[in-house]
Structures are given as structure tokens and as C-alpha cells.
Amino acid sequence: MNRKIRCAHCRRMFYPDPRVRNQRYCGTAVCQRARKSLWQRRKMATDADYRANQRDCQNSWHKRHPHYWRQYRRRRGEYRRANRLLQKFRDEKRRYRRLAKMDALRRVSSFKAGTYYLVGNLAKMDASTQKVLVIPRC
Numbered sequence: 001m002n003r004k005i006r007c008a009h010c011r012r013m014f015y016p017d018p019r020v021r022n023q024r025y026c027g028t029a030v031c032q033r034a035r036k037s038l039w040q041r042r043k044m045a046t047d048a049d050y051r052a053n054q055r056d057c058q059n060s061w062h063k064r065h066p067h068y069w070r071q072y073r074r075r076r077g078e079y080r081r082a083n084r085l086l087q088k089f090r091d092e093k094r095r096y097r098r099l100a101k102m103d104a105l106r107r108v109s110s111f112k113a114g115t116y117y118l119v120g121n122l123a124k125m126d127a128s129t130q131k132v133l134v135i136p137r138c
Contacts (some may be wrong), residue, residue, distance in 0.1 A: 002015070007026040008024040008031075009026075009031040009034040010028065014026040
């Protein structure tokens with residue numbers, strides 16, 4: 001088989017292995033990882049036995065390593081800092097879920113001129129950058 005095909009992940013052209021029927025991914029480690037990840041996602045979504053086996057394996061691993069996450073957080077300061085920031089964001093998001101669409105920004109009493117990011121479910125739209133110009137009261 002001398003014809004090249006395009007990799008489904010990296011989009012580069014490659015020669016498929018003639019022993020692999022319907023090969024869609026090239027042999028690089030990144031593309032093979034993407035192929036396996038997609039296979040696992042599909043398998044978890046469709047196969048209840050596989051899903052139960054994965055859950056049982058995770059539970060047994062957690063029983064054998066009960067202090068893993070505590071040690072992980074203790075050793076990695078950058079992880080703790082990033083998690084703290086993300087937790088603040090998650091807490092804000094949880095608070096705003098209870099607000100009505102138009103009431104989402106009433107808490108903020110004053111704005112300074114600048115560029116702001118609207119994030120999460122504040123106004124039922126994706127994150128976007130908005131420029132705010134302050135018009136003084138005269």
C-alpha cells in the first residue's frame with residue numbers, strides 16, 4: 001500500500017501499516033494517546049461492564065493508596081495555589097446560578113473603565129471580552 005492518508009488527530013500525511021485494517025492515526029505517541037482516549041471514552045459510554053470494571057479498579061487503587069491526594073497536595077505548592085483560585089471561581093459560579101438572568105450583575109455597585117471577561121453562566125453565554133467605558137454623572 002503506497003498511498004498516504006491523513007492522520008485523524010494531527011492531520012499529517014502518513015503511510016498506513018498494511019497489517020492494520022482501517023488505520024486512521026499515525027504512529028506518533030501523541031496521536032496514539034488520542035486514539036486510545038477516544039476509544040476509552042466511547043467504551044465508557046456504551047459498555048456497562050467495562051464501566052463497572054473501571055470503577056472497581058479505581059476503588060481498589062484508592063483503598064491501597066489512601067493518602068495519595070494529601071501527599072500530592074503537600075508536595076506541590078503550585079497545584080494548591082491554582083486550585084485555590086479555581087475554587088474561588090467555582091464558588092462564584094455556584095452563587096450566580098441562583099440569580100435571574102438580568103439580576104446577575106446587580107451585586108457590583110461600581111465599575112472602573114477597562115476590559116473585563118464575562119465568564120461562566122452569568123448571562124447564559126460563553127466567556128467573552130467586553131470593554132467597559134464609564135460615563136460620569138453630570
